[in-house]
Amino acid sequence: MASKISTLDGPTPDVDISTLDHSKPTPVTVWTGYLGSGKTSLILSILKQLKPEYKVVVLKNEFGDVEVDSLLTSSPSISGVSEIQNGCVCCTLVGQLRNALLDIKKQFNPDRILLESSGSAFPAALAWQVRELERETRGAMTLDAVITVVDCINFTGYEDTSPTAKMQAKYTDMIVLNKWDLVSDRQLDTVLDHLYTLNDETPMLRHSPSSPLSPSVLFGLDSKLFSRKDEELLDFAKMGWSEGHTDEVESLGLWRGRGERRPGLDWDRVLQPFLATLPSSIYRVKGLNGTDPRLYILNWAFGRYTLTELPEGLRGEERFEGVEVRLTMMGERGEVRKWAERLKGVVGGLIR
The missing domain is CATH 3.40.50.300 (P-loop containing nucleotide triphosphate hydrolases)
Known part of the structure; x- marks a missing residue:
């Protein structure tokens, strides 16, 4: 099934x-x-x-x-x-x-x-x-x-x-x-x-x-x-x-749509080099990135990552329409905001 x-x-x-x-x-x-x-x-x-x-x-x-x-x-x-x-x-x-x-x-x-x-x-x-x-x-x-x-x-x-x-x-x-x-x-x-x-x-x-x-x-x-x-x-x-144990981990999201009229996100020249600079206080970055018509699933943890193309059967779904970057960053409290802002400076978009 x-x-x-x-x-x-x-x-x-x-x-x-x-x-x-x-x-x-x-x-x-x-x-x-x-x-x-x-x-x-x-x-x-x-x-x-x-x-x-x-x-x-x-x-x-x-x-x-x-x-x-x-x-x-x-x-x-x-x-x-x-x-x-x-x-x-x-x-x-x-x-x-x-x-x-x-x-x-x-x-x-x-x-x-x-x-x-x-x-x-x-x-x-x-x-x-x-x-x-x-x-x-x-x-x-x-x-x-x-x-x-x-x-x-x-x-x-x-x-x-x-x-x-x-x-x-x-x-x-x-x-x-x-x-x-x-x-x-x-x-x-x-x-x-x-x-x-x-x-x-x-x-x-x-x-x-x-x-x-x-x-x-x-x-x-x-x-x-x-x-x-x-x-x-x-x-x-x-x-x-x-305090609650979930306070150990901070989580922030970054979203960027195609309506911002920015250059397409180049994995080799933009996102991958940025991820290589992340410190050990950032545990994980996961989400979607790419340019029309291709969208990729990023799963990064502690310096290792996989990049998987979104299955063809899902590309036409409404939830992915207009998405160019949609990432979640997780790590030590107090560190994530700083690095999320740096990521925003590299790829643009909104932090939420």
Whole structure:
């Protein structure tokens, strides 16, 4: 079945739980990991290994107004893609998460839901929400596992400044070591030392494009993480953080349409050189850029990027009409505004 993308930027209608299919429980696998860790790429590699008749819906929680990850995830192997934008599903968007999961169960009744959380989500809090829904639906939906993706290139850098990164590594049913093949043995040992200090009980598995993890290893873990929600919040408080954890990350968008009568955006001479100057305090830049008739999906994280042409079947959609640059920049609070202004000076447009 061709995938469908829907954006949930407001309340969704309540679903009558009595109308759900209880004969076929739908397990929910929750994916966490800091910004740019590679959650979407890992999910794509899992989807490619599933049998065609196995129905999966991906529910994504994104910062900003650019649905880049969902565009990248759009493929025939997915029954549907839904988005919850501009907030964190483990705290500020709790009601939307519940309703979105119920709506997916009612509309698709899939074999599995993959919930890809934002880079700032707390694992145990998410597990608790799904577990509550399991009780509410009398088993029509079940919590399978929380899986944390760790970026072996950058983890030791942002771990020191991000309590959320530590929480994601500590409170999880499985840790997937991503990009381990791109670091030296010594660097990998350093990452493992940090992880074992935080969590020496959870399995840690290596994943790479040449040696992807099998769905059979990642599915069917029967999580008990929901019982540790209060412990997780207490740990966060002990670190001296009293404000909301999403305050760690600042997110700003930049939009430029074709009506500005500026020269076309040249990737090689304009945008790529600018991205090469970004410091480690900028974690991710994602969005759309290009010139008519071609539009490209940019996914940049910690100095590495992919540039994918927008699928031909989507080019005529109204949401892309007139778009020349539509980017979201994420990073340390206080740094993003400065670099977003510099990006505006290079490509023009409006910051919002």
